[in-house]
Amino acid sequence: MDALEKVFEQIDQSWDDEVKFLQQLGRFPSTxxxxxxxxxxxxxxxxxxSLETDEFIPDVKKLSSLPGFSAPEWSYDGRPIVVGKLxxxxxxxxxxxxxQGHIDVVSPEPMRLWDYDPWGSTIEGDRMYGRGLCDMKSGVAAMIYAVKAIQDAGIELGADVLLxxxxxxxxxxxxxLATxxxxxVADGGLIPEPFGPTALKAQVGVIWMRVRVTGAGSHVNIxxxxxxxxEKSYILIDALKKYREYINYTKPKHEAFKDVDHPLNVNIGIIKSGDWASTVPADCMFEVRIGLYPDQDPQEIKDEVKAWLLEAAAQDPWLKEVQPEITFYGFHAHGVNLEENLEVYSYLDAAHHKVYDSEMKYLATTATTDVRFYNLFYNIPMTCYGPTGGDMHGANEWVDLTSVREVTKVYAAFILDWCGIRK
Amino acid sequence: MDALEKVFEQIDQSWDDEVKFLQQLGRFPSTxxxxxxxxxxxxxxxxxxSLETDEFIPDVKKLSSLPGFSAPEWSYDGRPIVVGKLxxxxxxxxxxxxxQGHIDVVSPEPMRLWDYDPWGSTIEGDRMYGRGLCDMKSGVAAMIYAVKAIQDAGIELGADVLLxxxxxxxxxxxxxLATxxxxxVADGGLIPEPFGPTALKAQVGVIWMRVRVTGAGSHVNIxxxxxxxxEKSYILIDALKKYREYINYTKPKHEAFKDVDHPLNVNIGIIKSGDWASTVPADCMFEVRIGLYPDQDPQEIKDEVKAWLLEAAAQDPWLKEVQPEITFYGFHAHGVNLEENLEVYSYLDAAHHKVYDSEMKYLATTATTDVRFYNLFYNIPMTCYGPTGGDMHGANEWVDLTSVREVTKVYAAFILDWCGIRK
Structure with missing residues (x-):
């Protein structure tokens, strides 16, 4: 039995453990x-x-001068990043x-739409349900259990692995960015984002915008x-819908996204206004996520969308005088178009074929992932490849457990090949 | 010096006290x-x-069978109603x-628009600023100090007064309704709502509606x-704007409101949706206040606006299938068109002229007040007349202190005349 067979056998043997581990992971409400x-x-x-384990708190001051830094509105106190080195x-x-995998998850609200406890890790058939199980705790479990299987099979690798x-x-x-x-750093990397058995080849950039509209509140009798x-906010939301049409259908598409119908989403994700039905709301806040192409600078897109909104505001007698306050926070993320012959691809393709008969597909995603930092700013070739699931960010998020097992094996095969087995 | 002169002198003497009392009242955040x-x-x-003072908790079970009852979504535990009988x-x-006066106030949010502490009762010139000082703690102070001045002047009234x-x-x-x-009950009544030295002759009815729109949430990449x-909610908000046009400008106006340009406000007072810019919000809730005419039944208007919204929803492929949830709570308030020769009017007019040279005006208000219960269901003639102020429900709400003093005197004159001085 060769090393790969031993490792695959180990993965099968510890599969129940891996499922239990994933269930535990899913029960943490890690928003x-x-x-x-x-x-x-x-x-x-x-x-x-027995990994060399480092828990550390990001130093926001140091991060803030690095390319790709996004301004947070919160503290990092007491929130460790974890690195385990083999x-x-x-x-x-x-x-x-x-x-690398992220363990933060988005809110499960609105809870009423769930048929399962979002923190329950319920298994039904081949699916496990819960917030973050797909995006991306299942990938985290897979990458950890791939390394563990190699250890448990008694195989020594030829180079360091960082979990x-x-x-x-x-x-x-x-x-x-903090890691x-x-x-x-390393010679290459993978992130088990739940895109399925598919290698990431490009991703959009993302910015977050906050708009505050001030009205003139008063008693409802006037x-x-x-x-x-x-009501005034809807003028600006309408303008954003037009902006969405403009950037997707009027402006030329980026080559990497030419087969994607609607690459750049402009999502009104939050709106909040008022606390009394009989009071005219004097302010309204909404937040928007805006996609951009790999060759665009986030700052330029911020300037563009701000100008677009102020232009729309200028058409309205009130908003012209009482201009909306437009600010940005969170994502200031560049898009990435990965190199055609990224070093990890051939290894990943080979590993993929150790598990699947079908060809490995490539994906241009309309979301962002952490691979941008490694490829754009640290010259570390890195892509995504992970489990299959659905309803990410929605109710009844789920992951296909068979895919988790298969991805664990693909990762193990990749590691053996990439790092090499110590001779 | 006759009784009225003595009472007016008493009001002037205790004016500083009354202002201090009003300031104290304004410092309670009684939302x-x-x-x-x-x-x-x-x-x-x-x-x-030395009033016979009754503090009691409304019995919602008993109230719920009475005409004019509005369904609350909260408890009355620990929240006394206060009646002081002279x-x-x-x-x-x-x-x-x-x-009678109400001491509940609406929220001062958004605080950022205030130039004064909403709970600070700041005096600047002839104005006192704060949430609820106009609507209607100043009226409450005026009615109390009118009675107090009569007591302090040593005058015995010929009939009971209930504060x-x-x-x-x-x-x-x-x-x-709980009182x-x-x-x-009594032979008549006044509510010192801050309409200025003006007698209420009509008011609209009000209903509150809550609309929940369900979308299909997911990760922003799809x-x-x-x-x-x-975005779906705005289809319904647009429909409500059209409904507002329809009820104000297409439907015939009620006689009492023929001089009012826009009697029936339809106010989108609250909207809430989402908690993450990068998540497509799966539900959105908004609340609306809708006005109606005195001859309309609140239930009929509820049915009408609900049908209007469902008709608009039926035009949209998604909302047609996933219908908005439309419910009602709070205000189920009839409008009132007071009798032309309401018994209190002549007394109020006479009292008004004891203080003002100008004629007493009459008002049809596009808001509701508590007078509806007394007139519609208990045959108690009751109107409103009160201080002058502004920015009710808005930032920098204020009351004109001179008007408070004058209203205190008008109320005192009214009481002496209506209740009579014991012979």
Whole structure:
């Protein structure tokens, strides 16, 4: 039995463990700011695996001068990033590797739409349901159990492997950036984002915008003389819908997204205004996520969309005088068009074929992932490849368990090949 | 010096006290559910004035079978209604009187628009600023100090006076209804709502509606295949704007409101959706206040606006299938067109002329007040007349202090005449 067979056998043997581990991971409600318990749990797991484990707090001051930094509106106190290093024992014989996954998840609200406990990790048939199980705790479990299977099979690798669990992939990417700032680099990397058995070839950039509209509030008995901030906001939301049409269908498409019907989403994700039905709301706040192409600068897009909104505001007698306040926070993320012959692709393709008969597909995603930092700013070839699932960010998010097992094997095969087996 | 002169002199002498009392009253943040401290303060005031003071909790079960009841979504536990009775000493010689004011106030949010502490009762020139000082703590101070001046002048009245401080005028009117349910009735009444030295002749009815729109939430990378509940909500908000045009300009106006340009406001007062810019919001909730005419039944208008919205929903492929959930709570308030020769008018007009040279004006208000219960369901002639101010429900709400002093005098003159001076 060769090394790969032994490792695959190990993965099959520990499959029940891996499922239980994933269930545990899914039961942590690790939304923004609430990742600490999950990270402690993972750090303990890494220590159990005898990895050199580093828990550290991002230094926002140091991060803020790095390219790709996104301004947060919150503190990093008490929120560790975790890196577990499996050092090679002796001179480097292969290529070192980063396996990175994010454990932050978005809110499960509105809860009423769920048929399962979002923190219950319910298994039904081949699916496990829960917030973050697809995006991307299943990938985290797969990458950890791939390394564990290699260890348990008694195989020594020819180069270091770093297992990294980060947060804020969903809003800034500063968790990933913090690992790089701390010096965790390697010859290549994978992120098991749940795109299925598919290699990422391009991703859009993302910015977050906040718009505050001020009306003139008053008692409803003079509501027709007042200015309702909710109604005024819709002028700007309409303008954003037009902007969405413009950037997707009027402007030329980026080559990497030529087969994607609607690459650049402009999503009104939040709106909040008022606290009394009989009061004319004097302000309204809404937040928007805006996509951009790999060759665009986030700052230029911020300027463009701001100008677009102010132009729309100028058409309205009230908004012309009382201009909306337009600010940006969170994602200031560049898009990435990965190199055609990224070094990891051939290894990943080979590993893919150890598990699947079908060809490995390539994906241009209309979302962002942490790979941008590694490829754009640290010259580390890195792509995504992960489990299959659905309803990410929605109700009844699920992951296909068979795909998790298969991805665990693909990752193990990749590691053996990329890092090499110590001779 | 006759009785009225003595009372007016008393009001002038105690004016500084009245201003201080109003300042204290304004410093209680008596928003919905937070009225208890204010009510205890007022009950103590009534006891200091040797009134027979009753603090009682509304019995929602008993109220719910009464006409004019509005369904609350909250409890009345620990939230007293206060009635202070100044009983006449001997056989009734005049007419008994209810003086009623509400001490609940709407939220001061958004605070950022205030130039004054909303709970600071700041005096600048002739104005006092703060949430609820106009609507309607100044009126409450005026009615109390009118009675107090009569007491302090040593005058015995010929009939009982009830001083009542209630809450939920701003959302249900159940405070007023509770006083009636408990048996507090009289030959007539006044509410010092801040309409200025103006008698109320008509008011609209009001209903509150809540609309929940369900979209199909998901990760933003498939946002264009998802259904954004915020964007879908605007289809219904547009329909409500059309409904507003229809009821104000297409339907015939009620006679009492023929001189009012836009009597029936339809106000989108609250909207809430989403918690993440990069998630397509799966639901959106908004609340609306809708006005109706005195001859209309609130239930009929509820049915009408619901049908209107469902008709608009039917034009949209998504909303047709996933219909909005339309419910009603709070205000189920009839409009009132007061009798031409309401008994209180002639007395009020006479009292008005004791203080003002100008004619007393009459007002058809596009808001609701508690007078509806007394006139419609208890045959108690009651109108409003009160201080002058501005920015009710808005930032920098204020009351004109001179008007408060004048209204205190008008009320005192009214009481002396209506209740009579014991011979």
């Amino acid at each position: 923004l700011g609430n990742e600490t318990a999950t990270q402690r749990f993972l750090a303990n797991k890494f220590r159990e695996m 050092p090679t024992k002796g001179p480097k014989q292969g290529k070192s590797l980063i396996l 990294e669990t980060v947060y804020e992939e969903e809003c800034t990417g500063n968790g990933a 790089l700032q701390r010096g965790y 509501a027709n003389q007042s200015v309702n901030a909710i | 919905l559910g937070n009225e208890t401290a204010t009510q205890r303060f007022l009950a103590n005031k009534f006891r200091e004035m 009983p006449t000493k001997g056989p009734k010689q005049g007419k008994s009187l209810i003086l 009542e401080t209630v809450y939920e005028e701003e959302c249900t009117g159940n405070g007023a 009636l349910q408990r048996g507090y 946002a264009n295949q998802s259904v954004n509940a915020i």
